[in-house]
Amino acid sequence: MNKVAIVGTGQTKFSKEDANIEKLLFESANNCVQSTKNCNSKDIDGVLVSTNDNSKYMGAILSEMMGIQPKVSHSIEHLCSSGTSAIISAYSYISSGLLDIVLISGVESATNPGQVLEWDKSRGSFDHPIYWASMLTKSHKRKFHTTEEELAIVSAKNHKHAIDNPLAYSNEPRTVSEVMNSKQITDDLRILDCSRSCSGSSSIILASEEKAKKISEQLIWITGIGQKTTSASFTKNILEEIKSTRIAANSAYEMAGIEPKQIDVAEVHDAFSICELMAISELGITSNEKSGEFVRNLFNTENKMINPRGGLIGAGHPLGATGISQTIEITNQLQGKSEKRQIPNAETGLIHNMSAAGTSSSVMVLEN
């Protein structure tokens, strides 16, 4: 397999306001190509668009807007992990030798239809994600004695990180007390435990080793990939586990030849506070019993290794763009370009992106 590197990135600001997705898509793709020296639009032979929007033919539309006539263009939808699914598809095109340089752009409007999976009849009338999140939270509290305060620390920490992210939907700080006293959604979930659906777009360019070395002097390599789908129905999950994440992480670690302890910085899918605690356990960074304590320690020591960009809770969650934005953050971290968010001497980073209560997960390892 050919090696694949990240050679360019571009983003828009995330916002709670509704927006035109074609405009957002063009803005982030244009930012991406403009910031990628030694790479013109005509060099790009693949264009992939990740979105949950119902708009048609987005790969071809973005190609035309960018003046590209690629060999391959299409869109990819996989709910909240559409972004990493598109990156992994592009990786596969390049590593197989079919394409050389691929632009991947993710986009969403705040009113996207991706929050509810109508097919899953087992959710009955409780089909909004707040209901499965409440089940996971209650079950984690019951089994691992996770406290309200530990959950609130996840949100306070990620809001604090987002203050230094100029592209986050909000830069408002939130204290632990504010989170714990925010509007109660259910007995086990408060409004500040939830990520917000946002408008926004993120773009990235991947290239083969041969092309990448001509484009950039600061290459970031995708060295590990794991994906797993266990079901589409939420109710087939074991409540205390995100099995798809554990399996995907093990595949990614094996491919990269690393152990979890080698991860210097990670963007994990904190759709709700509970998801971060469960994810860092399934990724092998800590254990379920110690996840609350682990996050408390990060917060108290101002260690930004988990979700330095603010995660989904702090930065916002434009579904199709989220996985790409996470990947851009880790790329910047490994290039030493994250300014106030920078983790010192970061060499190995991880991206965790998942869909529909963790019924499927993507994990990627990046190295500089």
Next chain:
Amino acid sequence: MTFFENQLEEGIFQICYCENCNSALWPSKEICHVCHEKTIWRKSMNVGTIIEFSKKDSTYFGLIEIDHGIRILGEISCSSEPNIGQSVKMIVSLHNKPHFLFIVENN
């Protein structure tokens, strides 16, 4: 509307069953994905067990296990806080989307 939804509208929860594999298939499907034989429909026993629960406003909701280990999310009707492992009776309906109501008896 599917047969499953039509039956929900009549207040009946139907489950697909493969007689060849001797197993229930959920979500329902007309052909068994293991042996590819045509499945049959069987009515649920309309009883279940509470696996987990929470509350929104004054309404309890939760994950309930019914026939053959099938788990679904629904409203829990009870006079005091429910308990894990409690037995419930199921009443189903369809109003644009399925609604599953679980009644805790002797609560």
